[in-house]
Amino acid sequence: MSAVDVSRTQVGIVGAGPAGLVLGHLLYLQGIESVILEGRDREYVEGRVRAGVLEQGTVDLLIEIGVGERLRREGLVHHGVELRFAGKGHRIPFDELTGGRGITIYGQQEVVKDLIAARIESGAPLLFGVEDVSPVGIESDSPLLRFRHEGQERELRCEVVAGCDGFHGVCRDAVPDGALRFRERVYPFAWLGILAEVEPSSDELIYCHHERGFALHSMRSPHLTRLYLQCEPDEAIESWTDERIWDELSARFASEGWSLKQGPIIEKGVTPMRSFVAEPMQYGRLFLAGDAVHIVPATGAKGLNLAVADVRVLADALARWFSRGDDSLLERYSEACLPRVWRAQHFAWWMTSMLHRMPDDRDGFMARLQLAQLEYVCSSRAAATSLAENYVALTDVPRATADQIV
Numbered sequence: 001m002s003a004v005d006v007s008r009t010q011v012g013i014v015g016a017g018p019a020g021l022v023l024g025h026l027l028y029l030q031g032i033e034s035v036i037l038e039g040r041d042r043e044y045v046e047g048r049v050r051a052g053v054l055e056q057g058t059v060d061l062l063i064e065i066g067v068g069e070r071l072r073r074e075g076l077v078h079h080g081v082e083l084r085f086a087g088k089g090h091r092i093p094f095d096e097l098t099g100g101r102g103i104t105i106y107g108q109q110e111v112v113k114d115l116i117a118a119r120i121e122s123g124a125p126l127l128f129g130v131e132d133v134s135p136v137g138i139e140s141d142s143p144l145l146r147f148r149h150e151g152q153e154r155e156l157r158c159e160v161v162a163g164c165d166g167f168h169g170v171c172r173d174a175v176p177d178g179a180l181r182f183r184e185r186v187y188p189f190a191w192l193g194i195l196a197e198v199e200p201s202s203d204e205l206i207y208c209h210h211e212r213g214f215a216l217h218s219m220r221s222p223h224l225t226r227l228y229l230q231c232e233p234d235e236a237i238e239s240w241t242d243e244r245i246w247d248e249l250s251a252r253f254a255s256e257g258w259s260l261k262q263g264p265i266i267e268k269g270v271t272p273m274r275s276f277v278a279e280p281m282q283y284g285r286l287f288l289a290g291d292a293v294h295i296v297p298a299t300g301a302k303g304l305n306l307a308v309a310d311v312r313v314l315a316d317a318l319a320r321w322f323s324r325g326d327d328s329l330l331e332r333y334s335e336a337c338l339p340r341v342w343r344a345q346h347f348a349w350w351m352t353s354m355l356h357r358m359p360d361d362r363d364g365f366m367a368r369l370q371l372a373q374l375e376y377v378c379s380s381r382a383a384a385t386s387l388a389e390n391y392v393a394l395t396d397v398p399r400a401t402a403d404q405i406v
C-alpha cells in the first residue's frame with residue numbers, strides 16, 4: 001500500500017500485531033480513520049509463530065467483527081486441559097467447572113493473516129517495512145509520527161497515537177521519564193519452543209511438572225504439534241539437536257501408556273519469561289495497548305487475549321470521543337484495563353510458579369510445595385474451578401453500549 005498518501009489521520013497505530021490490527025479494524029467499522037505502521041514485512045508478520053490459545057471473548061469478538069470465518073472452521077475447541085505431575089495425568093474439565101466454557105486453539109499467525117486480509121480489503125492504510133518510527137508531541141492536541149518508508153522521510157499527523165508495537169517497540173519510550181511506573185519480574189528460566197509436523201499426541205493441552213523442568217504439549221492444527229520445554233534463560237539453541245529435544249520432551253512427559261509422537265521440527269526458538277506492567281497505560285494523546293505496556297509469562301496463555309481486550313476498550317473510548325467529543329471513557333482507559341491486566345498477571349505468575357523447576361531449590365522445598373499445590377488443584381473442586389475460570393475467561397470485556405459510545 002505504499003502509494004497511499006498518509007500524511008494525516010485520526011488514529012496513528014504503531015504495530016500490526018494482534019493489538020494494532022484489531023484496533024484498526026474496530027475503528028474502521030466505526031467509521032474512524034487510522035493508519036497502521038509496521039516495521040516488518042508482511043511475510044514476516046504473517047509467519048511469526050507465537051500464541052495459540054484464544055479465550056471465548058476473543059473468539060466472539062473476532063467473529064463479531066467479521067474476521068472469524070476461518071477461525072470458526074479451523075479452530076479447535078477444547079473443554080479442558082491436563083495437569084501432569086509425578087508421572088500421572090489429571091484432567092481439569094473447563095466446561096463442567098465453568099458452565100460450558102472452553103478455549104479455542106487457533107494460531108496467532110492465522111489470526112494476524114485474517115486481520116491483514118480484512119484490512120487490505122477495507123482499503124484502509126497499512127504500511128509494512130517502515131523504519132525509525134518516532135512519536136513526537138504526544139502531549140499536544142496533534143501528535144506526529146515521523147518515520148521512513150521506501151527510503152523517504154515521512155510525517156503522519158494524528159489526533160491520537162496508539163502504541164501497539166510490542167515489548168520492544170518505541171512508543172512506551174516516547175513517554176517522558178518518570179511519567180510511567182514500571183513493575184517487573186524476570187524469571188530465571190525460559191522456554192524452548194518447537195513446532196513439529198506431526199499430529200498432536202493428546203486431544204488437549206498438557207501442562208507437565210517434572211524434576212527435569214516444565215514441559216507443555218500444545219497444538220496448532222490436527223497436523224501440527226507445538227511443544228515447549230523449560231530451559232536456561234541464555235540457552236544456546238544450537239546446542240539443541242532435534243534428537244536431544246525429542247529425548248528431553250519424552251523424559252519429561254513420560255507417563256504409563258502414553259507416548260509422544262515425533263515428526264520433523266520446522267521451527268525452534270527460545271522465549272524469555274517475564275512479567276511486566278507499565279502504569280498508567282496512557283500519556284497525553286498516546287495510548288499503549290498489548291505487549292507494549294504489559295507482558296505475561298506464556299504459562300497462563302493470556303498475552304494475545306489481553307492485547308485484544310485492551311483495544312476493545314480503547315476503540316469504544318475513541319468512538320465516543322470522535323462522535324461526541326466526550327473524552328470521559330478515554331480518560332479512564334487505564335483505569336478500565338488495569339484490574340484485568342493485574343488479574344491476568346497474577347494467574348500467569350501463579351501457573352508459572354506452580355509448574356517450573358526453581359533453579360535455586362537445592363533441598364527440594366519448592367518442588368514439594370508445587371506438588372502439594374498441584375494435588376490440591378486436582379482434588380478440590382473449588383481449587384480446580386479457580387484455575388478453570390481464570391484460564392477460560394479472564395479477559396472478557398463487556399462491550400460499551402451504543403448509548404455509551406454515541
Ligand SMILES: Cc1cc2nc3c(=O)[nH]c(=O)nc-3n(C[C@H](O)[C@H](O)[C@H](O)COP(=O)(O)OP(=O)(O)OC[C@H]3O[C@@H](n4cnc5c(N)ncnc54)[C@H](O)[C@@H]3O)c2cc1C
Nearest residue numbers: 015017018019039051052165166290291301302303304305
Ligand atoms: C512463544 C510465545 C507463545 C505465546 N503463547 C501465547 C498463548 O498461548 N496465548 C496468548 O494469549 N498469548 C501468548 N503469547 C503472547 C502473545 O503472542 C503476545 O501477547 C501478543 O503477540 C501481543 O500482541 P501485540 O499486538 O500487543 O504485540 P506484538 O504481537 O508483539 O505486535 C507488535 C507489532 O509491532 C511491530 N513493531 C515493533 N516495533 C515497531 C516499530 N518501532 N515500528 C513499527 N512497528 C513495530 C512488531 O513487528 C509487531 O508486528 C505468546 C508469546 C510468545 C512469544
